[in-house]
Amino acid sequence: xxxxxxxxxxxxxxxxDFVCNLNACKGECCIAGEAGAPLEEEEVTIMADIYxxxxxxxxxxxxAAIEEQGTSIVRDGELxxxxxxxxxxxxxxxxxxxxxxxxxxxxxxAGKVSWRKPISCHLYPIRVQKYSSFSAVNYHRWPICSDAxxxxxxxxxxxxKFTKDALIRKFGEEWYTELEKTAQEMGK
Numbered sequence: 191x192x193x194x195x196x197x198x199x200x201x202x203x204x205x206x207d208f209v210c211n212l213n214a215c216k217g218e219c220c221i222a223g224e225a226g227a228p229l230e231e232e233e234v235t236i237m238a239d240i241y242x243x244x245x246x247x248x249x250x251x252x253x254a255a256i257e258e259q260g261t262s263i264v265r266d267g268e269l270x271x272x273x274x275x276x277x278x279x280x281x282x283x284x285x286x287x288x289x290x291x292x293x294x295x296x297x298x299x300a301g302k303v304s305w306r307k308p309i310s311c312h313l314y315p316i317r318v319q320k321y322s323s324f325s326a327v328n329y330h331r332w333p334i335c336s337d338a339x340x341x342x343x344x345x346x347x348x349x350x351k352f353t354k355d356a357l358i359r360k361f362g363e364e365w366y367t368e369l370e371k372t373a374q375e376m377g378k
Contacts, residue, residue, distance in 0.1 A: 193324075194368050197361065202329035203349040204373045207342030208315055210352075214337035217290025219314060221278035222334055226271030228310040228317075229262050234269060237261040240294070240303045247283060247293040247300070255280040271308065281307075312356035315349060348378050 259272035272280040319326040
């Protein structure tokens, strides 16, 4: 672990390799698990504000779940996206190959909204845990991502490079530049 500004960063994000392999997993992270995507407080307002523009990109069952539960929910004291029947994220869509995608990101890519998707989704496999005086930046291991680990290793892409845009979105360009300097010092 090392400190960058007000974050404590796991060396795993520099030492481990990762590149999403949608050919193998088909977007399983959007449909597996027991909870929706973690949300930050400011994202709750954004999701409510953009819902009407995102709605045309969603599946009927996702729309039904959102209209019943809300654009975001609180579960066990944590903010997250609602689920369809306790399973996949209500914002998940499926392309013509059957791969999971994000309806919010689909709307973003179509130029309908300026917000890409929840930062927790954009950062994955990095998870950020906020504490009172700092945030912990950790690499999250999930067996469904074993193919992403293999592809990352094959292509020699460390987690921090795979998530560059998301890390800059979350922490800023200056923070990311400091992370790169640390990675260089570590030989990555």
